[in-house]
Amino acid sequence: MNMDRRSFLINAGVSGAALTLSVSTSAAGQVNAFSNQPNVWSIVRSQFDQLSREHIHLSSFFLVSHPRPVRDAIETHRRAIDENPFDYIEKNMFEMPGRIQKAAAEYLGGSPNEVAVTNSTTMGLAFVYHGLPLKAGQEILTTAHDHFVHHESIRLAAERAGAVVKKIALYDDLVRVSETEIAERIRKAIGPKTRAVGVTWVHSSTGLKLPVRAIADVIMTANKGRADADRVLLIVDGVHGFGVEDESVASLGADFFIAGTHKWIFGPRGTGIVWAPAENWKMLKQFFPAFAEGPFVAWLSDTKSSAPMQAAWMTQGGFHAFEYEWAMPAAFEFHKTIGRTKIAERIHFLNDVCKDGLAEMRHVRLHTPKGNRLSSGLVAFEIDGVKSGDVVKKLHENKVIASQAPYREGYVRLAPSLVNTPAELETTLRHIRSLA
Numbered sequence: 001m002n003m004d005r006r007s008f009l010i011n012a013g014v015s016g017a018a019l020t021l022s023v024s025t026s027a028a029g030q031v032n033a034f035s036n037q038p039n040v041w042s043i044v045r046s047q048f049d050q051l052s053r054e055h056i057h058l059s060s061f062f063l064v065s066h067p068r069p070v071r072d073a074i075e076t077h078r079r080a081i082d083e084n085p086f087d088y089i090e091k092n093m094f095e096m097p098g099r100i101q102k103a104a105a106e107y108l109g110g111s112p113n114e115v116a117v118t119n120s121t122t123m124g125l126a127f128v129y130h131g132l133p134l135k136a137g138q139e140i141l142t143t144a145h146d147h148f149v150h151h152e153s154i155r156l157a158a159e160r161a162g163a164v165v166k167k168i169a170l171y172d173d174l175v176r177v178s179e180t181e182i183a184e185r186i187r188k189a190i191g192p193k194t195r196a197v198g199v200t201w202v203h204s205s206t207g208l209k210l211p212v213r214a215i216a217d218v219i220m221t222a223n224k225g226r227a228d229a230d231r232v233l234l235i236v237d238g239v240h241g242f243g244v245e246d247e248s249v250a251s252l253g254a255d256f257f258i259a260g261t262h263k264w265i266f267g268p269r270g271t272g273i274v275w276a277p278a279e280n281w282k283m284l285k286q287f288f289p290a291f292a293e294g295p296f297v298a299w300l301s302d303t304k305s306s307a308p309m310q311a312a313w314m315t316q317g318g319f320h321a322f323e324y325e326w327a328m329p330a331a332f333e334f335h336k337t338i339g340r341t342k343i344a345e346r347i348h349f350l351n352d353v354c355k356d357g358l359a360e361m362r363h364v365r366l367h368t369p370k371g372n373r374l375s376s377g378l379v380a381f382e383i384d385g386v387k388s389g390d391v392v393k394k395l396h397e398n399k400v401i402a403s404q405a406p407y408r409e410g411y412v413r414l415a416p417s418l419v420n421t422p423a424e425l426e427t428t429l430r431h432i433r434s435l436a
């Protein structure tokens, strides 16, 4: 094992057999010692040791390539399950969810009992919207910019409850868009029947990052004088900010925050979380059986649990790929080891290089706001006279993995992330320049 890898693993607390089930307690001093190394980004890249070196990966936000500590954690659990499924699962299945909640809560700034463990953003969105205590005639306000699975969760939940869906655009022009304009549009669209506002922290269509705090403030004002049962709830699909931005999720002002952890967090594929303040869990209706103690004990005595709904009950339940779910703490530990401020700075720096380079090209129309106030880790653009699908193909021929956004506008997307270098971005920009 080379020394860089060894020191990384030691700092991450996940070396070999020592992995077991514990959430690492790496000291802050160790973390700083690691994250201040000059070659920190090449060490980080070396943890993604199965990610091909042949390509420039600018679509890592799509689905993770497991970094070494996460893959090792999955493998440790897998081996133990394969050796003795009954003993290993029975020993750990009621304990592990708590460990995952603790690791996620520490990362996002909340409490373990505020975190639900899911298998994706999609599952979290569906659970939250279907669990809302919606009344017929109440309205869910959303925007024209959210992902298909968000809009579908809203549509299906509204249909079931007899609620109404209202969709608004948050801007006319991405070049001139401002935080005030976005918050104002939401303020004006909230009416007496609005019960929930569903937004996306970072749009995967354009890379626009919403001012969630400002939206939460608008909603707080709208809620003055409303009864608890009519309070407007802010629901945030946070998947493309979670693992990028340095802000603590628990202080964004969301009532429900939903994210997959298999994109920017680098968690195991097929994992995600929902965070909500402890009080908010009580209002949700459970509609899916969870392997959790409260409901199980109640069932044994043929009663209904008198305890209010809680985060721990909103899980996928059933027997599933436990080795993946139980490896989630290794991903949060990986972020902690690098340092979230450093991660945010690096991703913003790489995205600025990309945006500044694109903005100088006359044949390119950049759709992502420049700077970091209204953008995050995604850059969207078009090339005059070339279809976006063809741009993606051409880049691919040059070993650059870009993507086309699965939205009506279908822009080309680049997502510079921790696995990239400024040199890779220069190469990518050169290829784009040559498409003039």
Ligand SMILES: Cc1ncc(COP(=O)(O)O)c(C=O)c1O
Residues within 6 Å of the ligand: 061, 062, 119, 120, 121, 122, 123, 146, 147, 149, 150, 200, 202, 203, 204, 237, 239, 240, 259, 260, 261, 272
């Ligand atoms: C904004 C947004 N929300 C939700 C999803 C779906 O995420 P998941 O695969 O975690 O369900 C995506 C997909 O990338 C997305 O871009």
